Amino acid sequence: EHRTNLCLCRQVETEESRRPAGEAVSLVAFDTETYLITPGNLAPPLVCGSYATSDGEAEILDKECTRAVFWSLLQTHDVMLVGANLAYDMTVMAVNAARRDLDWLPAIFAKYERGEVFDVSIAQMLDAVAKGTLGKDETGREIRYSLNECVRIVLGRMNAKENDEWRLQYGELDAIPMTQWPAVARQYPIDDAKNTLEVAQKQLSGGHHNMHDH
Numbered sequence: 176e177h178r179t180n181l182c183l184c185r186q187v188e189t190e191e192s193r194r195p196a197g198e199a200v201s202l203v204a205f206d207t208e209t210y211l212i213t214p215g216n217l218a219p220p221l222v223c224g225s226y227a228t229s230d231g232e233a234e235i236l237d238k239e240c241t242r243a244v245f246w247s248l249l250q251t252h253d254v255m256l257v258g259a260n261l262a263y264d265m266t267v268m269a270v271n272a273a274r275r276d277l278d279w280l281p282a283i284f285a286k287y288e289r290g291e292v293f294d295v296s297i298a299q300m301l302d303a304v305a306k307g308t309l310g311k312d313e314t315g316r317e318i319r320y321s322l323n324e325c326v327r328i329v330l331g332r333m334n335a336k337e338n339d340e341w342r343l344q345y346g347e348l349d350a351i352p353m354t355q356w357p358a359v360a361r362q363y364p365i366d367d368a369k370n371t372l373e374v375a376q377k378q379l380s381g382g383h384h385n386m387h388d389h
Contacts, residue, residue, distance in 0.1 A: 202229045202293070202379075203248055204257040204372035207241065207264045208364050210346035218263075218270040222345040223353065225364035227372040235364045237353055242271065249282040256286060257375040259322035259367075261294045295374045296320040299328060302378075322370060329374045338363045 204227045210219035224241030227233040236244060245268050248256050258264055265283050272279040286292055299320045303309040312318050312328070326335035341348070341360040348356055 201253065202255045202257050202372060202375055203227070204368045204375065205245065205248060205261075205264060206258060206364060206367045206371065207267050208345040209267055210349070211343060218266040220346075220349070221267055221271045222349050223364060225368040227365070227368035229372065229376070233365050233369050235353070235361050238271075242268070246279070246282075249279070249286050252289065252291065255291050255293050257293045257295065257371055259295050259325065259371050259374075261292060293375055293379070295322070295325050295329075295371055295378060298375075298378050299325050322367060322374070325374050326370050329377050330370075335366070335370045338366055 205224065206226075207224045208222045210222065212219055221238055221241060223238065224236040224244065225234065226236065226244060248254055269279050269283060297320075300309060303311075303320075310317055312324075318324050323335045326332050336342070338359040341357065341363060345360070348360060353361065
């Protein structure tokens with residue numbers, strides 16, 4: 176059974192473990208699931224979040240825990256925040272905070288400015304630019320650099336979205352306790368975080384760089 180209400184009580188210390196800016200030493204993948212995007216609403220309400228760490232932890236999080244973990248990650252200088260289309264998740268969390276009269280934008284931009292953000296989709300696009308293959312796969316097929324495509328290119332796997340039947344329906348689960356969600360609905364966010372982390376690890380070990388370095 177996934178632990179959904181612990182809010183990562185063992186969260187990373189934000190003061191004692193702080194390192195100089197730019198010296199991020201561990202990777203944490205972060206992802207959100209939301210209501211669907213609609214016209215005029217590019218940052219729809221948060222439903223849940225997930226994370227995966229380089230030491231093997233991976234969890235689905237309820238909204239309260241998602242907020243607590245995200246804020247802790249923003250404040251911690253020795254963690255590289257990893258995502259796929261991470262700007263979307265950043266915006267979702269910023270809007271969620273604003274609805275509670277909190278301004279998280281300065282902390283979000285500071286995280287970027289310290290070079291502690293790594294987006295696997297952007298990294299893969301930059302790699303394709305360097306190779307002269309942007310927007311095309313090895314067969315010439317037009318592609319977008321979604322997490323699914325990044326997993327295929329970088330890891331050689333086709334199963335990144337094998338549990339995605341609730342991917343566009345998380346809004347329907349919002350009022351239901353997470354413990355009552357279908358198993359695949361609880362597994363999909365964890366899969367996304369774990370796949371994102373695995374792609375980032377391979378990209379970084381293979382010479383891909385943060386957009387901040389270009």
